[in-house]
Amino acid sequence: MRNVFKMAIDFFKRRRLRIGGAFLLLLLGMVALFLFCPMDTRLYLDSNPSPQILDRSGTPLYFFLNKQNQWAMEKGLDEIDAYLTKATIAVEDHRFFKHHGVDMLAVSRAVFQNLFEGRIASGASTITMQVVKISRKMKRRIPDKIIQAWLALRLERRATKNQIIQAYLNKAPYGMNLVGCESAAWRYWGKSAKELTLPEAALLAGLPRSPTYLNPLKYPERAIKRRNFVLSKMLKHQLISQSEYESAVKTPVNVRWHSFTHLAPHTSLKLKNKLGSADYLQTTLDYEIQKATEENIRDHLQKLESGLNAAAIIIDVSTAEVLARVGSSDYFSGQKGCRVDCCASPRSPGSALKPFIYALAMDNNQLYPCEILMDSPTDFGLYSPENYNRDYAGRISATLALQRSLNIPAVKIIERLGTEKALSFFRRTGLSTLNQTAEHYGLGLALGDCEVRLDELAAAYLMLANLGSYRQPQIIKSYFETPEMRILSRSACVKLFEMLESPVPVEFSRMPYKTVTMSTRLCWKTGTSSQKRDAWAFVFNRHYVVGVWLGKTQSGSSPDLVGADAALPLALRIFRGLKPKASPDFPDIQNSLSPVKMCAHSGLPASAECLHTMIVYIPANQSIARKCVTCLDARRTRMSDNPLKILHPVQGAEFILTGEINGDRIRLKSSLEGRDKIHWYQDGKYLGASDSGSDYLLTLAEGLHKLSCMNSSGDTAQINYRVISPSDIESKNKFK
Template sequence: MVLTSVLKLKNALRSYIIKKIRRNKIKTAILIVLLIAYYFCLPKTLFDVPTSTVIESREGLLLGAKIADDGQWRFPQLDSVPEKFKTCIIQFEDAYFYSHPGFNPVSIAKALWQNMTSGEVQRGGSTLTQQVIRLSRKGKNRTYFEKAIELVLATRLEFRLSKDEILKLYASHAPFGGNVVGLDAAAWRYFGRRPQELSWAENATLAVLPNAPSLIYPGKNQIRLKKKRNRLLKKLLDEEIIDDLTYQLAIEEPLPQKPFALPQTATHLLNKVAETHKGQRVQTSVASYLQQETNAIVARHYNELQQNQIYNAAVLVLDVKTRKVLAYVGNTPTDRRHQKDVNIIHKPRSTGSIMKPFLYAAMLDAGDLLPNTLVVDVPTQIGNYNPKNFKETYDGAVTAKRALSRSLNVPAVRMLRQYGLEKFHYYLQKLHLKDISQSADHYGLSLILGGAESNLWDLCRTYAGFSSTLTHFGENSSQYFTNEFCEPSFLNNSTVDFGTLSAEKTIFDAGAIYKTYESLKEVNRPEGEENWEFFDSSKQIAWKTGTSFGFRDAWAIGTTKDYVVGVWVGNADGEGRPGLIGTVTAAPILFDVFDMLPKSEWFDIPYDELVEVEICAQSGYRASDLCVEKQQQFIPRSGLKTKPCPYHVLVHLDLDERYQVNSSCQPLNQMVHKSWFVLPPLMEYYYQHKNPLYKTLPPFRNDCTTAFQKTMDFLYPEKNTKVFLPKDFDGNINGVVFRLAHSIPDTKVFWYLDETFLGETETIHELEIKPNVGVHTITVVDALGNEATRTIEIQE
């Protein structure tokens, strides 16, 4: 029965409504139009205004901000309004905010009465919701008709947003005097702190400012501002929101006198973020304390460097495990005349020697080299290219790892030629060094000495990729990640994708990288760090410096298991300066930064990519049967492909071991058979000066018949060299000095040019020759009948 009655009532009501609509079609249509207009009267976006680009540290601290395009300090909208400010603004502007529908009839009535009786507008009676609407309709005249529009829009806004969301709009867009808009910008400009950290008095000051921002402004009208603030604080006391002690302390707080400068802790990072996140609030991965300390280090060194007219430097610190940026200093605190706004971190600069570890790792990985293998270090000319060591001295032969740790140029060039220029260029492309954009032939062998350019960001990313390869290999059952050399990030909420695990190496295997890092630990540290290995507190750091041609760029990049620190020093305009050397200018900054970082454990040894073999102690090659002193060493597995020691030979000596002999002059039972370490003449010439214990091979006794034995070689020129005849200031052509190394220096040597006798030398085998333009053959013959030739092409 009840159900039947309800259905009848429902049908009757529907019939009544239909009849009314039919009788009042015009009124109904008007009502529908008004409802539709009311629904769509409020724009989807209330505030279409430019905002400041704001960056914060990973802890949420402000690092810097750029003013909005319209010249206002207007931070992006707040995520939430601090409780103290919320209380202050509601008590001052709209005590019934949480209970009215967008307007307050009582306040409107009071305002109308007061304005009518006074004959002028003295009171607005607007709620916070109405003020949000008024702020969004900027530039409108304050008339009663405009008030009516604001009232309608305010009620519509109440339907769309919650009270707290409306309050966020107000706090983000209210004017606070001058060109300061929004609570966030005002808190930093007037008090130098986040809104969440402000006191009751500071919040009360900000709460009264939007009421009359053009009249009451910090630093002016102090009496009126203080009265308004204190009146609000008294209301908070009366409403028992604060206690009497808090009130007494609050009214004693001073007012702000002038705006604070906003923090600019990471100016160049701010500009970088603005390229892709303009007008947004971005939480970066930068550690605030580390950024500030790195800034201080750079500033301190800048004060010293500028004495030598070196004005620019950059520092980048990466977390190896997360590949996040921890500190980002794009330049020194110099002036505009010296390009202080240039962000060096991403600018291509000549690499100097900073890429030598990449070649070393590549050759270890390919099995072309072992860490202690002797490599050639003698004067070298390859075509027209004549590389020289930094100090222009030569060792003759030096271990590969020592050549790397001392950053010797000639061994690096020879190693690159041995490994293959195209092959090395291919691997640099796989490492995503973007600025190496030309073909291998464009750079030539100078590629390894700074003939190419790269930037601090890419180089630090590459070193971080090497470091995490080692760490991940140890942590993941000897497997590699496929995207190990991924791009770092300065965004705190981003996650780096290392790819998937694979048994295949990404670029170089962990054994080659580990042995490279072991060599880089031996690089001589700058003053004050020399004896680091004797102190338990010292940090084990694999690091490398670089200095470009003309002393234009100084580099230092170091890595531990957890961090990569990269430093560039120089002049942004490319001006070279004497003393602008990696070890002198960049390395001290590097170690100052590492001193701030936590100590890291050294990398775990990747045993699965290493194998223990016998190594010849003198040559560093795999030991042959003739090697006298052998050592057990771990080498990369690919090192098993390297040849055995080529420098130990079996020699036959007389019983006094003064001469070599053979069966033509000495019975076998009166010979001493001995293994002897013998270097080629050119290497031996320089090697014995640095190694006084080196023993040259004894000569054959005069009564013995000898087969040809190479006892001399040209120091200059190299094979198939094009030689340019130098001219003096008067335009006269000078001769070229040819040099020869002989295993027995006192032996006479006879020189011939195209079968024409030129002269003889003894002890010091140098001869000046002035041949005609064209191809010639230089022939030398010593007193023992040994002969050597060299073909050259003379050009003017």
Template structure:
């Protein structure tokens, strides 16, 4: 019998089926090969790291998301094992799509009418995260499958895993394992407990519903399911399961690290295109000193801030930079970096003045010098307490921060030389463009920053050799051998400052100097041991006076606490060769008393002198904001009675007392004049604000 002939329709169907069976894989392969990949380099947060690679501060990406860079080696291996066991057991074996998982998920959906288990691989999830489009439709799912195959073909398993670790959603604007671990656990993901790992596996399955800050029940139940499955699949020991289930789940979002905030922001401004910034800062020390600044500012008056700068003077590397007591405290100007604000240093430059005098053979620490009222071409400095001690040693004059001896020595060495040596140390003093440096710069009549003062004292600590303070490892150092002081002079200054009594009475471990600017606006303390130099500034960032704000009381205790938080002080260096050790009487005759070649003589007292306000002062009396407050005018020397004038108009007379009050009519410059009973006069031009 002949077999019935195959009809044309059946033959065509069989031919089509055979063609599809052979051609579909070829078509899919061609589509995968030509598939344009989505952007596989998503924007990640710029990060600032400390000297050891610890995170100081991350910055959100442009759309406000926290998506930190991460590599697989930065993540606990236990988390990766648990993730793959729970999400994609055959990750290492499939090529982007797990056909068995897809078939199982489809069968369950068809037979039960609901989704029982997902069929997406980790690679398919990455494809969905990169694409960012809808995934419910069949067309979208097919595109996801093709994209997953293309990702694995072109990128490989390791890069696919890194992309998942970077992009997985963790609720709100948190993406990626590293941002999630910091936000929900307060730690880097390098070391995780089984319970922490399970928590971070569970959240991306329903990131908004399982956010820990929206209730603990949902995330605890999801975490425990992950733990149970991980134990069943051998991803964790069954003995750890019971312990992990008892571990508490977080219930709030933690802030991201924000150490050295001002320095981090400056690093971004200087090099905006770099994704990772490495600084010389030590995160542990930075955190301790930020806590110190915050606690001490809180104990002071409102609106007072504290800045601290610590550097290794052997290398110039900055180890801690605290720009303010609290970045977010607007009342205290926390957003201002006071390590770089230009302020008056008060007496903090005196060590360099004395060092120059030692270097030039003008004085020796045991030389005698006069602390008496002295006039220098009309400039008559006075000590902080308005008293004079007479004849003292240079050592004692510096330790007591006497003003007249400092000005005598500055007059001898020259203010221009002082400014030049400041610049050689790496400082940038702000001086008037209208006249050369004057003697007033020795007592604070110059603008400097905390960074400048630390650089100057770093040079003294290094035996007089300058060092560039740097906060990046790759910053250029200063040329070697750039001298600020001769080695013997620098050591002599250090030995004097080491003898200054510290708050509490001790001395010797740390050489330090304090300073108080005019009007109690700035309190300073700068010190060094054999390794570190630390500077402290205390004051109001807006420049307003703070009554009673004095360096020895406000800044010096913070300085000593800063050194205590650094650790055991390093010994100060021994004396270099050639240092002359002798008492005052044992010194060579030219050094027994300070020689002042260009110095001043005794102050002439025939005429009056305006003690307050000094010439050139800018005084805030509220004249620019309405009615001005009264201004106290004070006179010294001369003979009573005293007649006062403002812009040529008489404003008051004092028969026996040396003070009157004057209320300015408006904001602006005022020419003050006083005439004593003998007809002698003194003038002072000031600006009233």
């Protein structure tokens, strides 16, 4: 019996050893697992941020909801206000820096309290355990708590305390669909978590406990009570002073709904597809310039007819980077057409194409900048263009014709070039919408009888500002320079700078503000499409290019849509707000221009027959083989038997107005009638022309007048005559 008892004791001893050994092995395995098994901390430390479009310096321009339809903005601990970190630790886990993931004192307290009350009345979750819970979407159950504790212990061995508190602040729920303190700070106060005050930080730190119940937008009293509790915890743990506490608890909530940043919506939504799996995409846009441009457009449109829209683009000349791009006045207004990207919409440019025609003509030796052109009604076969105001200047230099944006000279220049060459040139400058044949556009191409995009035309103006080298404008930040392609000579562009530099209008019609004198030198050009459907303006120098379009998104005309009246004031206002650069705003002439003796009468290189000459700087690459022949023809005319004279009316003639229909008109007649085309002027204003096939009938107007004429050789004649009314006759007779 004793042996049996001994055998039983030995058996149980051996079994206990086996169980103890197995338990020891299990414990050692768990320790090994804890110490050496790899753990992917990215699940716990990385957040799921909302995709962002950033400006050139990293400032958010536009936020998108993440895949969970949440607003989540990741920030580093150094980008979060220190008060918020202290407040969170004080209220959630004040021994955070003393434990290793599980606070045994808090666990003991929670167990005792829950057993005493017979329910789960207190938790013991540390900040590390909460990070695990949020990351793995775990529930509030005992088994889940054990797993949280185990994973928290493991996480603490592989991450720093700063990494863990940063993860918590980026992942904690703060009400509605707000995840992380940054999105909450923007929603409630319209600013970054870096800028929070102590009362704001304390309020935010208290929300994750019960974000819906404590929502400060709906329940401000509850939020204040919770905030004051957090402040008392901070005071208790000596994280703030007594005076800070007393001041903070007296501060009102001051919470209201703030929309997230949604600048450059047209651009941002287009770039969203380029994000891919990335959290952000950095652009070349400048936050402050973009914001100011959008505000300027909205303010400007309030001064014009309702229903108009506007778009603008700003490009840095030195880098070809787009600094601002506004597709329409208000993307979120809900109005019809508000979401149309007018920067990319083909519209008629009007006179905005003329500078390119002039520059191309100079580059092809078809035009001198001082060359005299005839601005008078002209038929080009079946095409008979008119000036905008139906007024004509007669003889005018190419520079002045460009500055005054006269149509007839521009059409004559493109006729010299050929529409095919002009069209090919425009396509090389990136105007992709010019996809018809040269015959389709005809000579009207010079006057904007086509459709172009604002962003592409701005790129063409960038080429002019870059002195003839074309660079594709960049809107996605890149550290590689875009390739350049020579389109025009540097010489032609330098001269074009001189030709387009003209005084800025002091006051614009119907505009309640005046443009001030600008210290920087600049060039500007406007455009107005047919029937006043589109108004354009481009302002540029060696620093920036500003392009502006105004019109109706759904097409349609408006009396306000005149380039100089509607678009130019806005373009100048935008340009004036740009930061000046230290570099010169106009190009250095260097060897780009050469002094040449030109005929003062024709504007062509002077010949031996030219009696009056002037020195003009023209593009250095221009040939001067096309000499003036006008003076030679004039000399031959003077030596002939038919000098130019005005035969009717004669010098000193006096006419009496009759008041009858067509009764106060006279036929103008010169000595070269039937042999030459004669251009007529009265009081310095161009009237029209007469030739062998047509007479010119002058409608008389009361007063003393100076009548002059000029033939194709440049010879002139002049007389004075007077027109009086019948009442003047009666007055004279009365006093005789």
